[in-house]
Amino acid sequence: MAIQPAPAPQTPPSAQYGPHRFATLRTTLALMLREMSTTYGRTPGGYAWAILEPLGAILVLSLGFSLVIRTPQLGTSFILFYATGYMPFSLYQSLSNKISKSIAFSKPLLQYPAVSWLDAVLARFLLNALTGVTVACLLLSGILAVLAHQSVLDLTPVIEAMSMAILLGLAVGTLNCVLVGLFPIWEITWSILTRPLFIASGIFFLYEGMPPLAQDILWYNPLLHIIGLMRSGFYPTYPATYVSHLYVLGVSLALLTLGLILMGRYHRDILNR
Numbered sequence: 598m599a600i601q602p603a604p605a606p607q608t609p610p611s612a613q614y615g616p617h618r619f620a621t622l623r624t625t626l627a628l629m630l631r632e633m634s635t636t637y638g639r640t641p642g643g644y645a646w647a648i649l650e651p652l653g654a655i656l657v658l659s660l661g662f663s664l665v666i667r668t669p670q671l672g673t674s675f676i677l678f679y680a681t682g683y684m685p686f687s688l689y690q691s692l693s694n695k696i697s698k699s700i701a702f703s704k705p706l707l708q709y710p711a712v713s714w715l716d717a718v719l720a721r722f723l724l725n726a727l728t729g730v731t732v733a734c735l736l737l738s739g740i741l742a743v744l745a746h747q748s749v750l751d752l753t754p755v756i757e758a759m760s761m762a763i764l765l766g767l768a769v770g771t772l773n774c775v776l777v778g779l780f781p782i783w784e785i786t787w788s789i790l791t792r793p794l795f796i797a798s799g800i801f802f803l804y805e806g807m808p809p810l811a812q813d814i815l816w817y818n819p820l821l822h823i824i825g826l827m828r829s830g831f832y833p834t835y836p837a838t839y840v841s842h843l844y845v846l847g848v849s850l851a852l853l854t855l856g857l858i859l860m861g862r863y864h865r866d867i868l869n870r
Contacts, residue, residue: 621713621716621719624711624712624716624720625716625719625720625723626720628703628706628712628716628717628720628721629720629723632702632720632721632724647728647732648732648735651683651687651732654683655676655679655680655683656676658675658679659675660675662675662801670802670806671832671835676740677740677744677831679800679801680736680737681737681824681827681831682799682800684732684733684736684737684827685733685820685823685827686762686794686798686800686820686824687733688726688730688759688762688763688766689762689765689766689820689823691725691729691766692722692725692726692762692763692766692767693767693769694770695721695722695770696722696725696766696771696773697769697770697773697774698721698774698777699717699718700714700717700774700778700867700868701778702717702721703717703720704868707868708868714860714864714868718770718774718860721770722767722770726767730759733759750830750831751830751831751833752830753830754826754827754829755827755830755831757842758824758826758827759827761819761826761842761849762823764849764850765845767849767853768848768849768853768856771853771856771857772852772853772855772856772859773787774856775860775864775867778863778864778867779863779867794818794820797815797818797821798818798820798821798824799815799821799825803825803835804816804821804825804839816839819845819848819849822841822842822845823845825839826842
């Protein structure tokens, strides 16, 4: 009688998938390190510019408006008033711009099977979100320390505002990443369409101080809600009753869902262009 060979031992699932379990994490970290070296490692000062740039913008705004306005609309410090508006706006803008160029930035690496479009988006999102939050914490803490501000700081609305700015930046950036990849002219079009946001997002004024017609129009700007919520954490007497968490989250999640669906459908077409 013929002797049948013993069956080959089966590879346990843990050993079979072990080498690939953390592939996405390793790839994302590698892309983050690559961007750190290319973005901040090739310029004198490196990460110092991430702090000096928004600080310079806040100081210029404060100095300019202090020459024509006696006191800000909230409190007595121009620097704190404009910082609480500029920092969440800057975080959103930086994230949306960086994420919208994720595919273009990592396009040579996306030709490898181990690197996916999701890795490229996650790497830019995580690095720039961490950088933006760190810079905001340093600047706002420094401003409060220098000014010896005595108001009671409520961290809950501050954290909520920064989180919503991050989510909105991710959503807009992901959707624009697809649109720019499919229609390169969209990058210029979007830049033109969103230039008024710097004025229309409440950095220089309060929503309550606007005429009723302007309030009806600007209410649909999610950034106005985010900045109002941010300021309510620094100014206890400012209620910001117009702020709608549900509206900002709804807009952000809708744009993010649309961006992810389109990216999953058209990322190969974008890479082959």
